[in-house]
Amino acid sequence: MSLELRGVTKTFGSLVANDNINLKVDDGEIHAILGENGAGKSTLMNIVYGLVQPDSGEFLVDGNPVTIHQPADALAVGIGMVHQHFMLIPVFSVLENIILGHEQSTKIGSLESSAAREKILKLASEFGFHIDPDAIVENLSVGVQQRVEILKALMYDAKILILDEPTAVLTPQETDEFIEIMKKLRASGTAIIFISHKLREVKAVADKITVIRQGKVVAIADPKSTQEELASLMVGRPVNLTEKKTIHHDNAVVVKVSELNIADEVGRPLVSNINFEIHKGEILAIAGVQGNGQTELANAMVNLHKNVHGSILLDGQEIVGLSVNKSLHSGIAYVPESRELDGLIGKFSIAENLILDTHHEQPFAKGIFMSNKAVEEEAQKKVVEFDIRTQSIDAPVSSLSGGNKQKVVLARELSRPVRLVVACQPTRGLDVGAIEFVHKRILEEREAGRAVLLFSTELDEVMTLADRIAVMYKGEILSIVDASATREQIGLLMAGVKS
Amino acid sequence: MKKFYNRIAETALLPFLSVIMAFVISGLLIVFSDAAVLKVIGSPGKFIKVASSTFMNAYIALFQGAFFDPHLTQGHTLLQGFYPLSETIVTATPLILAGLSVSLAFQSGLFNIGAQGQFIFGAIGASYVGFHYTFSPVVHVTLALLAGIVLASLWGGFVGLLKARTGAHEVIVTIMMNYIAGFFILWILKTKSFLRPRRIDPLAPNIKPSAELPHLLGSTMRLHAGILIALLAAVFVWWLLNKTTIGFQFRAVGANASAAKTAGISVGVTTMLTMTIAGALAGLGGAVHVLGNQYALTSDIAGSFGFDAITVALLGRAKPRGTVMAALLFGALRTGGRTMEANTSTPLDIVLVIQALIVLFIASPALVRFIFRIKNLQSQGTLASKGWNG
Amino acid sequence: MKKSFTFKSIAILSVISASLIGIASAPMSQAAKVKACMVLDTGGIDDHSFNAGSWAGMQSATSIADVQYLPSTSSADFQPNIKKFIDLKCQLIVGVGFSISSAIVAAGKANPGVKFAVVDDSAMDCNADYSVCNAVANVKGLTFGTDQAAFQAGYLAAGYSKSGIVATYGGAPYPTVTIFMDGFAKGVAYYNSAKHKSVKVLGWDPKNPSSGTFVGDFANMNKAGQISSNFEQQGADVIMPVAGGLEAATLSQSLKSGKSVVVGVDTDAVASYPQYSSVILTTVQKGLGAAIKSVIFDVALNRFNNKAYVGTLSNNGVSIAPLHDFASKVSSRLQLDTKIVGSGVRSGKISLSN
Structure with missing residues (x-):
C-alpha cells in the first residue's frame, strides 16, 4: 500500500x-x-x-x-x-x-x-x-x-x-x-x-x-x-557535529566521591558503593539506561537528596550534608535533568529565573531589598552572552523554546564561580542547533579546567563528549571505561553485562 | 493605553462578569420568592410591574445599605448619608487582613484554611492586653496589636513547622487547628483571667479606652483606624512579595517548589516563614476587629471571617489589591444585605447566595465565557489546585 | 462581544445612579401603632427555641404594633442591627439573648429617646472595672426564673420515671442553660425526699457543676443524639435537653428507641414538634412571648419602666406546659402533686435556694 x-x-x-x-x-x-x-x-x-x-x-x-x-x-x-x-x-x-x-x-x-x-x-x-x-x-x-x-x-x-x-x-x-x-x-x-x-x-x-x-x-x-x-x-546552515576534543592533561583531582550510598525514605538502597574521581579539565560521563540511579546520584552531588552516606570531596572539602545553597556556592554548577520541573520556574520571567540562586546576594539584593535594576542588567548581559532568543527579559520563561530554556539554566548555573559542572541530560529534547550550543559550552568549561560530571542516556552524546565513561546499572557503577571503548562494550554494560 | 486596558480587562473581567451574573440570578430568586410577586403571577402585565419593582427595591436597598443612604441625611449632614459606607469598610477591614493572609499563603503555594484560628488568637492576644493592662493610648493600642500579631504568628508558624519538618499537609493541619482554636477560646473565656466580672457567659471585659483604635470620622461613624492598618498591610504584602528576597522566595516556592529547591532556596524555611506571616496577618485582623469594633472578646468573635477570607482571596486572585477589592465587595454585600432585609424583607440569606454564585462563576470561567461569548477569558482555577497540591 | 459588554455595563451604571438619586421608601404605617423591632441572637428565626419564642411574642402584639426582626450571624452583627433599627425609627428595640446585652446597653445610653429590652439578661450598665452596675433608664432586662418551672418538671419526671433514672444535658454551660438543669435536679431531689425514693439524675449535679453533660454548642445534632442514646443505655427514661434546636435530636432518638420520653424547654415542644408529641412529657416554658408582649404594651401605653422583669411561676413568666398526649398516661395523683409542688414554690413554702 x-x-x-x-x-x-x-x-x-x-x-x-x-x-x-x-x-x-x-x-x-x-x-x-x-x-x-x-x-x-x-x-x-x-x-x-x-x-x-x-x-x-x-x-x-x-x-x-x-x-x-x-x-x-x-x-x-x-x-x-x-x-x-x-x-x-x-x-x-x-x-x-x-x-x-x-x-x-x-x-x-x-x-x-x-x-x-x-x-x-x-x-x-x-x-x-x-x-x-x-x-x-x-x-x-x-x-x-x-x-x-x-x-x-x-x-x-x-x-x-x-x-x-x-x-x-x-x-x-x-x-x-x-x-x-x-x-x-x-x-x-x-x-x-x-x-x-x-x-x-x-x-x-x-x-x-x-x-x-x-x-x-x-x-x-x-x-x-x-x-x-x-x-x-x-x-539550514553548515553544522560541525564531531566536536574537537583538545586533550587536557592535569592530574589535579577536583572531585573525589568515595563509598557513596543513597537510600530512599524507608532505607532501601537506591545507589550503592559509588567511587570515582574527576580531574581538572576532564569530562566523566555517567551512561546508563534511564532509572538506574543516575537521578539520585546527580541529586546527591548538590545535596538535593536526603539519606546520603559516604563522601564527596570537592577540592578536598566535604560537601555531603551541606544545604543545597551551600553546595551550589561551594563551586558546583548544576543542570538538572528536567528543565521544566527542576530547572526553571515557568511563570517567572527570564530575568527572575537567572537569579533564582543568587537573588539574595549583592548586587541583586541589599538586605532583603531587591534591586530590579541589577536584576535587569544581569539579564540583559546573560541574554547576549548565551544568545537567549526572546522578545523581552520580562517574558515568562515558559514562553521560550526548549533550547532557550536550557540556555537560561546554563547561564544561571555558570554565573557562579564554578569548579565542577554537573549536567544531567543537558540536551534531552533539544534540536540540533541547541545541542551544538550546549555541547560547545560544556567543552568550553572543560577547556577552562573545570571538572564535568555528565549524566546522559544518549550514547552518541556520551561518546562525543566524555574523556571517561562510567556505566550505571541498578544503582551501581559497573565499570569506568576509557573514551576509546566501543559502542558495543558500553551497550553491554548498560544492559548489565559485565565482561 | 490599550495595553493597560487589556490588562485590566484580563484580570478584572472575569470577577466583574461573575458579580453581574450572581446579581442577576439572585435577583430572579428574590423576585420569585416574593409573595407579592407570586400573587400576580397570572397576569403578565402586573407581574412585570411588581416583579421589576421588587427586583429594583431589593437592590436599591442593598446599594443604599452598603454605600450611601439619602434617608440618613435628613436632619443631618450629608456625611451622615455615608454611614453605610463606613459600615461596609468596618465589616471589610478584618476580612481584608484575613484575606491577605490566605492570599500570601496562596502565593507561596500553601492553602491556609487556618485563617479562622489565627484570627481567634489575634483577637485573644489583643483583647487581653487591651483589658488587662494600662498604658498611654498610642502605646497601649500598639502593644495590643502586637500581642495579637505575635500569638497568631506563632499559631500559624506552628503549621509551617509541622509541614516543613514532617510533611504534614497544611490543609488538614489548619482545619484541625481551627477546631482547637475554637474550643480554646470557649475555654479561655471561662477562666478567671478572661471572664467579665459578674458574668458567667463567655464574654471578656471591654478593652480600656486607651487600647481602642481611634474613630476616623467622629463618634457617630464606626469607621476606625483599622482600615488604615489593613490598607498598609496590603501595601506591605505587595511590597514583600514583589520587592524583597523573602517575597521572591515565597513566589518561587509557590510557583515551582522543586525548581526553587534545586536553585538552593530552602522550601522548609520558606514554608515556616509564609505561615508565620500569614498567621500574623490573620491575627492582625482579629486584633483590629476587637480593638476597633467589638471591644470585648466573645466566643464567636471570629464569626466566619476566616472562611470568607478564603473566598475573598480566591476572588481577589491572591493579589493584594484584588483581595482588598473583594473584601470590600463582601463587606458591602453583608452591610447592604442588612438594609435589604430591614427595608424590603428580602432575607439576608440572599447575600450568601450572591457570594456563593460569584465564587461559582469565578471557578468556572468556561461558563462565563459561554454566557458572554468571550473568547480569551483568563482562568484562575489553577490557583486553588496549586494550593491543594502544595 | 465588546458591544454587548459595553451595553451591559451602561445598564448597570444606570441602575446604580438611579438608586443613588431615588429613594425606595416603604409606605408609612398608621401613626398610632408602636414600631417594635427585634434583633435575634445567632441561630436564626426558626430555632424552635428562644428566637422563635421571642418573635412569637412580637407577633402577638401586632394589634398595637408594627413588628420586624433582623437575624444575626455572629455577635459582630448585633451593633449594626441595632443601629439599623434606630435609623428605621423603631420605638422599642428588643435584643434576644444575653450575648446582645452589652450592645443594647451601649445603644440605650446613646439613644435615650428609644426604648430597649433584652431577653435573658438583666441588662445592667457597669463601670470600667465592673464593680458597680446600674440599670439604664430606657433599657429593661427580661429574665426568667426557669428553675421554678424546671423544679416542677423534675418532680413530674421523677414521679413518671419507671427506671428511677432521669437525665438532662445542656448545649453549653451558660447560666441561662444551667438554671434549667438546676431546677430540674432539685425537683427530683424534692420528690425523693417527699416520697422516700432515690430517683437518680444523670447529666447534672447542682453541687458539682463541672461534671455536667454538655454538647459544647447548639448545633451539633449528632452529638446531641449520641448523648441521648447514652442516657438511655444508662437507664434514663426521661430526658430534658436544654440545648435550643438540639431538642429535635433527643426527640427523634426517643421516638426511634421508645425507651424514653422528653421534657422540652422554652416553648411548648408539642407546638414546635407536633410529630413527636407521643414522646413529649411536658415542656418547661419560658414565657418569652408574654414578657415581650407586655413590654410592647408598656411602650404603647407610655408606661415603660426599666425595672427588671423576672418571670416566675407567680406572674406566669415561667410555667410547665399541659401534658397533652400524656394527660392520660400520668397518674392523676402525680398530676395533682405536681400542681401542689408548683403552688408551694409560688408561695415560697418550697425554697429552691438549696
Whole structure:
C-alpha cells in the first residue's frame, strides 16, 4: 500500500506549521522524516493520523483520494500510529490493552478474547516478538511495551505505520533490536514512516529521507549522505557535529566521591558503593539506561537528596550534608535533568529565573531589598552572552523554546564561580542547533579546567563528549571505561553485562 | 493605553462578569420568592410591574445599605448619608487582613484554611492586653496589636513547622487547628483571667479606652483606624512579595517548589516563614476587629471571617489589591444585605447566595465565557489546585 | 462581544445612579401603632427555641404594633442591627439573648429617646472595672426564673420515671442553660425526699457543676443524639435537653428507641414538634412571648419602666406546659402533686435556694 500527501498546509494563527507539503510513501518502504523540534513533523503526522485537520491538501491511498477526519478513518484505510508517549493502561494485560476499544462480548456476556489471543501470538512469532499476552503492561520493559504498541497497530491491519521518535526511550541494544523489527515489517510489506532526530539510526534503516524545515520539505535526502550533510539540511546552515576534543592533561583531582550510598525514605538502597574521581579539565560521563540511579546520584552531588552516606570531596572539602545553597556556592554548577520541573520556574520571567540562586546576594539584593535594576542588567548581559532568543527579559520563561530554556539554566548555573559542572541530560529534547550550543559550552568549561560530571542516556552524546565513561546499572557503577571503548562494550554494560 | 486596558480587562473581567451574573440570578430568586410577586403571577402585565419593582427595591436597598443612604441625611449632614459606607469598610477591614493572609499563603503555594484560628488568637492576644493592662493610648493600642500579631504568628508558624519538618499537609493541619482554636477560646473565656466580672457567659471585659483604635470620622461613624492598618498591610504584602528576597522566595516556592529547591532556596524555611506571616496577618485582623469594633472578646468573635477570607482571596486572585477589592465587595454585600432585609424583607440569606454564585462563576470561567461569548477569558482555577497540591 | 459588554455595563451604571438619586421608601404605617423591632441572637428565626419564642411574642402584639426582626450571624452583627433599627425609627428595640446585652446597653445610653429590652439578661450598665452596675433608664432586662418551672418538671419526671433514672444535658454551660438543669435536679431531689425514693439524675449535679453533660454548642445534632442514646443505655427514661434546636435530636432518638420520653424547654415542644408529641412529657416554658408582649404594651401605653422583669411561676413568666398526649398516661395523683409542688414554690413554702 502506498500513501501520498499533496499540498498539505496547516496554519495555527500566524504560524505556518505545514506549508504545501508533498510526501510519498511507497509500499514496503521505510521513510524517515527528519527535522528539528518545531519543524512541523508532529503536526504532519497528526494530520495523517486524523488528529489534526489540514487547511488544505489531499491524501491518496494507492492512488485513490481518501478523507481522514479522525483516527478511526486513518485506521480504516490502514494507517496506524505509535506515539512517543505510549497510550497503554499500565495495570491491564497486554491482551486487554490490545483489544481496548475493540472489545467484543461472547454470548454469555464475558469478554471475547480467544481470537485476539491467537492473532497476537501469530503476529508475535511472525516478527520475533517475545510477548506473553497475559503479562501486565507495567511489569514490562519499555522496549517490550513499545512492541505492544506496534502489535496494537498491526492487529487492526495497519499497512502504514507511523513511528514517532520510537528509539528515544530505548537502550542501544533495544534500538538495534528495534531496527531489526522495522526491517522485518518492511519485508512483510508494511510501510513505515519513521520520525527521528537521531541521524545514525535514520541512516541505518531508512530507504528515503524527507527533511522538513520550518514547515516545508527542504530535501529528499539519500540515506548515504553523511550525518553532517543531513544535520545541515535540518538546520539550514553548515553544522560541525564531531566536536574537537583538545586533550587536557592535569592530574589535579577536583572531585573525589568515595563509598557513596543513597537510600530512599524507608532505607532501601537506591545507589550503592559509588567511587570515582574527576580531574581538572576532564569530562566523566555517567551512561546508563534511564532509572538506574543516575537521578539520585546527580541529586546527591548538590545535596538535593536526603539519606546520603559516604563522601564527596570537592577540592578536598566535604560537601555531603551541606544545604543545597551551600553546595551550589561551594563551586558546583548544576543542570538538572528536567528543565521544566527542576530547572526553571515557568511563570517567572527570564530575568527572575537567572537569579533564582543568587537573588539574595549583592548586587541583586541589599538586605532583603531587591534591586530590579541589577536584576535587569544581569539579564540583559546573560541574554547576549548565551544568545537567549526572546522578545523581552520580562517574558515568562515558559514562553521560550526548549533550547532557550536550557540556555537560561546554563547561564544561571555558570554565573557562579564554578569548579565542577554537573549536567544531567543537558540536551534531552533539544534540536540540533541547541545541542551544538550546549555541547560547545560544556567543552568550553572543560577547556577552562573545570571538572564535568555528565549524566546522559544518549550514547552518541556520551561518546562525543566524555574523556571517561562510567556505566550505571541498578544503582551501581559497573565499570569506568576509557573514551576509546566501543559502542558495543558500553551497550553491554548498560544492559548489565559485565565482561 | 490599550495595553493597560487589556490588562485590566484580563484580570478584572472575569470577577466583574461573575458579580453581574450572581446579581442577576439572585435577583430572579428574590423576585420569585416574593409573595407579592407570586400573587400576580397570572397576569403578565402586573407581574412585570411588581416583579421589576421588587427586583429594583431589593437592590436599591442593598446599594443604599452598603454605600450611601439619602434617608440618613435628613436632619443631618450629608456625611451622615455615608454611614453605610463606613459600615461596609468596618465589616471589610478584618476580612481584608484575613484575606491577605490566605492570599500570601496562596502565593507561596500553601492553602491556609487556618485563617479562622489565627484570627481567634489575634483577637485573644489583643483583647487581653487591651483589658488587662494600662498604658498611654498610642502605646497601649500598639502593644495590643502586637500581642495579637505575635500569638497568631506563632499559631500559624506552628503549621509551617509541622509541614516543613514532617510533611504534614497544611490543609488538614489548619482545619484541625481551627477546631482547637475554637474550643480554646470557649475555654479561655471561662477562666478567671478572661471572664467579665459578674458574668458567667463567655464574654471578656471591654478593652480600656486607651487600647481602642481611634474613630476616623467622629463618634457617630464606626469607621476606625483599622482600615488604615489593613490598607498598609496590603501595601506591605505587595511590597514583600514583589520587592524583597523573602517575597521572591515565597513566589518561587509557590510557583515551582522543586525548581526553587534545586536553585538552593530552602522550601522548609520558606514554608515556616509564609505561615508565620500569614498567621500574623490573620491575627492582625482579629486584633483590629476587637480593638476597633467589638471591644470585648466573645466566643464567636471570629464569626466566619476566616472562611470568607478564603473566598475573598480566591476572588481577589491572591493579589493584594484584588483581595482588598473583594473584601470590600463582601463587606458591602453583608452591610447592604442588612438594609435589604430591614427595608424590603428580602432575607439576608440572599447575600450568601450572591457570594456563593460569584465564587461559582469565578471557578468556572468556561461558563462565563459561554454566557458572554468571550473568547480569551483568563482562568484562575489553577490557583486553588496549586494550593491543594502544595 | 465588546458591544454587548459595553451595553451591559451602561445598564448597570444606570441602575446604580438611579438608586443613588431615588429613594425606595416603604409606605408609612398608621401613626398610632408602636414600631417594635427585634434583633435575634445567632441561630436564626426558626430555632424552635428562644428566637422563635421571642418573635412569637412580637407577633402577638401586632394589634398595637408594627413588628420586624433582623437575624444575626455572629455577635459582630448585633451593633449594626441595632443601629439599623434606630435609623428605621423603631420605638422599642428588643435584643434576644444575653450575648446582645452589652450592645443594647451601649445603644440605650446613646439613644435615650428609644426604648430597649433584652431577653435573658438583666441588662445592667457597669463601670470600667465592673464593680458597680446600674440599670439604664430606657433599657429593661427580661429574665426568667426557669428553675421554678424546671423544679416542677423534675418532680413530674421523677414521679413518671419507671427506671428511677432521669437525665438532662445542656448545649453549653451558660447560666441561662444551667438554671434549667438546676431546677430540674432539685425537683427530683424534692420528690425523693417527699416520697422516700432515690430517683437518680444523670447529666447534672447542682453541687458539682463541672461534671455536667454538655454538647459544647447548639448545633451539633449528632452529638446531641449520641448523648441521648447514652442516657438511655444508662437507664434514663426521661430526658430534658436544654440545648435550643438540639431538642429535635433527643426527640427523634426517643421516638426511634421508645425507651424514653422528653421534657422540652422554652416553648411548648408539642407546638414546635407536633410529630413527636407521643414522646413529649411536658415542656418547661419560658414565657418569652408574654414578657415581650407586655413590654410592647408598656411602650404603647407610655408606661415603660426599666425595672427588671423576672418571670416566675407567680406572674406566669415561667410555667410547665399541659401534658397533652400524656394527660392520660400520668397518674392523676402525680398530676395533682405536681400542681401542689408548683403552688408551694409560688408561695415560697418550697425554697429552691438549696
